[in-house]
Amino acid sequence: MPELPEVETVRRILDEQLKGDVIQSVDIRYQSIVKSDQDEFTTKLVNQTIDGFSRMGKYLIMNLDYYDVIIHLRMEGKFFIKHHEEISSHEHIIFHLKSGKELRYHDVRKFGTMHLKTKETTFSTYPLNALGKEPEAITEVEFYQKIKHKKATIKSILLDQHVISGLGNIYADETLFAAKIHPTRLGCNITNEESNSILHAAKHILYEAVLLGGTTIRSYTSQLGVTGLFQTKLNVHLKKGKPCPVCHHEIQKIRVAGRGTYVCESCQT
DNA sequence: CCCGTGCCCTGGCGGC
DNA sequence: TGCCGCCAGGGCACGG
Numbered sequence: 474m475p476e477l478p479e480v481e482t483v484r485r486i487l488d489e490q491l492k493g494d495v496i497q498s499v500d501i502r503y504q505s506i507v508k509s510d511q512d513e514f515t516t517k518l519v520n521q522t523i524d525g526f527s528r529m530g531k532y533l534i535m536n537l538d539y540y541d542v543i544i545h546l547r548m549e550g551k552f553f554i555k556h557h558e559e560i561s562s563h564e565h566i567i568f569h570l571k572s573g574k575e576l577r578y579h580d581v582r583k584f585g586t587m588h589l590k591t592k593e594t595t596f597s598t599y600p601l602n603a604l605g606k607e608p609e610a611i612t613e614v615e616f617y618q619k620i621k622h623k624k625a626t627i628k629s630i631l632l633d634q635h636v637i638s639g640l641g642n643i644y645a646d647e648t649l650f651a652a653k654i655h656p657t658r659l660g661c662n663i664t665n666e667e668s669n670s671i672l673h674a675a676k677h678i679l680y681e682a683v684l685l686g687g688t689t690i691r692s693y694t695s696q697l698g699v700t701g702l703f704q705t706k707l708n709v710h711l712k713k714g715k716p717c718p719v720c721h722h723e724i725q726k727i728r729v730a731g732r733g734t735y736v737c738e739s740c741q742t
Numbered sequence: 743c744c745c746g747t748g749c750c751c752t753g754g755c756g757g758c
Numbered sequence: 759t760g761c762c763g764c765c766a767g768g769g770c771a772c773g774g
Contacts, residue, residue: 474767505750531768548751548767582751584768600769625744634769642767731746732767 475546477607477639477679478703480531482686483552487533487576488526490554495522495571496537503565506580509589517589518542518568530604530638534595541595543588544578550585553577605638608675617668623660627671629730630660640675644682646710646735648675655741656729681706709735 475483499515501507507514521537528534535542544550553564555575560567566578566587578585588600595601606615619636620627630636631645640648649656651674654667663671685702708718712735713726722739 545768547769549753580751581753582767584750586769623743629745632768733765 474548474641474643475531475550476641476644477528477531478644478682478686480528480533480546481683483546484526484528484533487535487552491523491570491574491576492525493523494574495520497569497571499569500567501565502560502567503583506565506578506583506585507587507589509587514587514589523570529601530607530634531641532601532604539592541590541592543590543595543601545586545600547580547582547584547586549582550578550580553579603635605634605636607639608637608672608679611637611672613669613672616672617665620660620663620668621665625660626656626729627654627658627660627663628656628732628734631671631675632730632732637675639679642732642734643707643710644675644678647678647708650709650735650737650741651678653740653742655738656727656734656736709737711735 496518497520499518501511501515504511517540518537521540524536524538526533526535531545533544533546535544553576555577556573557575560577561579563581564577564579565583568576570576578587586600590598605611605619611619616637620630623630625633628645628649631640631648632642646656648671652667652671654663654671682703685706709724712724715724716722717724717737717740720737720739722737725736725738727734727736
């Protein structure tokens with residue numbers, strides 16, 4: 474599922490491939506992905522030039538002349554750039570561009586979302602208005618202040634995009650493993666030093682993952698943003714029953730905040 | 743404030 | 759082999 478590094482990889486490719494292109498028309502083939510008025514979505518985007526793509530946390534933003542389209546890929550959303558190939562049943566939104574390219578939003582589970590915003594309201598309205606800072610942008614002090622009074626588990630805090638944005642289930646597990654913190658620890662029981670360590674781990678892991686995503690993309694003709702390479706760096710996530718790379722104890726899968734959570738019960742305390 | 747649950751959705755998998 | 763039922767998960771609404 475796309476978390477910050479995967480979304481960043483998609484952003485870079487789309488930015489490179491589509492900047493300067495102009496939207497000719499938009500087809501909405503499955504409606505509930507578009508959360509704004511459907512008619513406005515298809516009419517207002519016509520003749521808008523793509524200034525580029527930006528990103529906030531896991532949100533991808535298509536920057537146009539007068540509008541921004543705020544996109545969340547959720548679990549399985551991905552983009553393809555095609556020309557006139559047959560349309561797959563999983564391609565739900567199609568942006569026809571004047572260059573002849575078609576930007577196609579593909580989402581098997583149909584969980585992704587798109588919001589149309591006028592530029593003045595992009596950051597002041599839902600969904601971006603309440604988004605927390607990314608690990609790279611938040612300070613140690615800010616982060617500790619945000620978690621120190623919480624009675625929630627640290628895992629659920631890391632997944633809460635209003636606290637800190639960009640981490641999903643995979644990178645949250647990896648972050649806590651790197652920081653040697655057990656996912657069921659409560660925010661209010663995390664020390665200042667541990668808080669710093671979690672933040673440092675999150676930054677480091679996201680940074681490495683973005684680098685790997687960048688190196689993996691060689692062909693722009695296949696589906697965009699699928700790296701596959703970061704999986705080789707995982708220490709605990711999806712490693713149930715495998716030995717911990719540090720202490721060789723068996724990795725456990727537990728349930729925290731309703732999410733499958735991988736942990737080394739020996740290293741993480 | 744926080745938690746669990748359900749919802750959205752469908753491919754894939756385990757069980758029989 | 760085939761079918762059924764359940765799980766996965768990001769984010770939010772809801773009730774406790």
